Amino acid sequence: MQPSNGPMGGMRDRYVVTAAQMQAIESRVFAAGMPVAALMEKVAGLITQRVMAWRSIAQGPRVGILAGPGHNGGDALVVARELHLRGYQVAVYLPFERRKELTDRHAQYAASLGIEVSPDLAPVLAADWLVDGLFGFGLERPIEGALAEAIDQVNNSGKPIVSIDLPSGLHTDSGAVLGKAIRSTLTLCLGLWKRGLLLDRALDWVGQAELIDFDLPLADIQAILGPDPQLNRITAHLAQLPLNRSPATHKYEQGHLLVVAGSAVYMGAAFLAALGARSSGVGMLTVAVPASLKPWLVAQIPEALVVACPETDMGKIARVDLDLARYDAIACGCGLTREATPIVQAVWESDRPLVLDADGLNALAQLGWRDRQGPVVLTPHWGEFQRLFPNLVAQTSDRLELAQRAAQQTGAIVLLKGARTVVAEPGGQSWMVPESTPGLARGGSGDVLAGLLGGLVAQARPTALTDWGYWAATAAWWHAQAGIQAVQDRSILGVNGASLADGLLTVARQQTQALEKQS
Numbered sequence: 001m002q003p004s005n006g007p008m009g010g011m012r013d014r015y016v017v018t019a020a021q022m023q024a025i026e027s028r029v030f031a032a033g034m035p036v037a038a039l040m041e042k043v044a045g046l047i048t049q050r051v052m053a054w055r056s057i058a059q060g061p062r063v064g065i066l067a068g069p070g071h072n073g074g075d076a077l078v079v080a081r082e083l084h085l086r087g088y089q090v091a092v093y094l095p096f097e098r099r100k101e102l103t104d105r106h107a108q109y110a111a112s113l114g115i116e117v118s119p120d121l122a123p124v125l126a127a128d129w130l131v132d133g134l135f136g137f138g139l140e141r142p143i144e145g146a147l148a149e150a151i152d153q154v155n156n157s158g159k160p161i162v163s164i165d166l167p168s169g170l171h172t173d174s175g176a177v178l179g180k181a182i183r184s185t186l187t188l189c190l191g192l193w194k195r196g197l198l199l200d201r202a203l204d205w206v207g208q209a210e211l212i213d214f215d216l217p218l219a220d221i222q223a224i225l226g227p228d229p230q231l232n233r234i235t236a237h238l239a240q241l242p243l244n245r246s247p248a249t250h251k252y253e254q255g256h257l258l259v260v261a262g263s264a265v266y267m268g269a270a271f272l273a274a275l276g277a278r279s280s281g282v283g284m285l286t287v288a289v290p291a292s293l294k295p296w297l298v299a300q301i302p303e304a305l306v307v308a309c310p311e312t313d314m315g316k317i318a319r320v321d322l323d324l325a326r327y328d329a330i331a332c333g334c335g336l337t338r339e340a341t342p343i344v345q346a347v348w349e350s351d352r353p354l355v356l357d358a359d360g361l362n363a364l365a366q367l368g369w370r371d372r373q374g375p376v377v378l379t380p381h382w383g384e385f386q387r388l389f390p391n392l393v394a395q396t397s398d399r400l401e402l403a404q405r406a407a408q409q410t411g412a413i414v415l416l417k418g419a420r421t422v423v424a425e426p427g428g429q430s431w432m433v434p435e436s437t438p439g440l441a442r443g444g445s446g447d448v449l450a451g452l453l454g455g456l457v458a459q460a461r462p463t464a465l466t467d468w469g470y471w472a473a474t475a476a477w478w479h480a481q482a483g484i485q486a487v488q489d490r491s492i493l494g495v496n497g498a499s500l501a502d503g504l505l506t507v508a509r510q511q512t513q514a515l516e517k518q519s
Ligand SMILES: NC(=O)C1=CN([C@@H]2O[C@H](COP(=O)(O)OP(=O)(O)OC[C@H]3O[C@@H](n4cnc5c(N)ncnc54)[C@H](OP(=O)(O)O)[C@@H]3O)[C@@H](O)[C@H]2O)[C@@H](O)CC1
Pocket: 026, 036, 037, 039, 040, 043, 044, 068, 069, 070, 071, 072, 073, 075, 100, 134, 135, 136, 137, 138, 139, 140, 141, 142, 143, 144, 164, 165, 190
């Protein structure tokens, strides 16, 4: 049996659950007759395979196991037994007198095999690497006292640590640290992705994250999450890229995007947004910039129709004299400067689908929200989000919840950028981008995303708000994958407009090849 596989493996990795949802799904499986002990054996067998591939006996013969009182500890004890039987030198730290029955029996049996099981941390700290099975989705109270001190010692040991299900101490739903948490090197999430693992605040604890798919029946998953789940982890399986193109198509059928961007101070923003738009495959791209930028931009991106707008003394766009009705979508805001209010007002009054980014969002924060005819996608980073929604930020720090509440409050699609970008639409669907790279943390990355997103929606022309959310999430996923690709090609220092644009095309090619393989 292979970890993280099974015929439906790819399908299961889209789901994201809370602790309560995971418990409800497992309850159905147990009620249907699956013995708890059998499931624990199966899961722990898969974990064992994965950790043995991660650290062979030659690479790390001594393993320290941290075992808790619940079934996370039970999993860990089965892993301890299996590693022992395969020749590893195993020591178990089990500092709990009171434990669940199954866990207790595994502890007894492990000890009977000669494995050192004790409430003493020292033998575990002497190991080459550690397995963290203190707590999983059952953790509800903060970790305090001696156990908190033990976790500090484990973290300070500098040893590689693999966590079972989630780093012990992280809240399953919010990803927040409950008192103290294990800082993992590798987290093996069991069955379905836990919500908290995918949020920015968990990243420093999670390390590399992988799903161990243990074949939870789709019927049980869907019975709890619904046939069309509200929350999705957006992956290569969900992203339908590149867009289908009829052989008989022409450029106007492939969407016409208007980008309104740039100023004398922020010239590059218009170029970067145009690069993102170009890589989206959009049929026609018009870029409206201050008149003095036109010759330069035309030289950079000759396939775009560059429109020279009247500009102020300071080199900012004064007016956009265009018939906005001609465009399938407008992406507005990159590099406009803080005095973009009249431009945002003009695009706001048209009924064209609108992607609002950067200074467009700052202008909106000044203008205040007013209803609008066409769909709007807001793409704030955290600072812009705080300016737009101070009332919401005062209520919670959970980024997914914030995006969801902002979407509900405004009726807009909200794409909240971050290390892990989240997207929400007003109807209640949301998406989490599961992988990205800190290589993207540099000025200009967001401009590429705004252009890419504008170009995608100009082509896809979604109608339902859920589809708008889906395409925004797809753009964020594509952008993050392009960042990962750029890091692979050019190192973490090499993520810029050009490498991102190349990365976008490489990812599109990989998607095409994957689709061809499937068919
Ligand atoms: N069901 C299955 O067979 C499968 C389950 N799976 C595995 O089970 C895990 C969930 O198991 P779980 O429900 O037993 O919860 P878990 O996270 O081990 O710990 C809860 C225990 O900790 C205790 N406790 C809580 N907070 C505490 C604190 N601050 N300080 C001290 N103690 C504290 C609490 O006891 P209490 O004191 O509240 O009575 C409770 O006993 C899951 O993550 C996965 O690894 C998978 O293998 C798939 C199959």
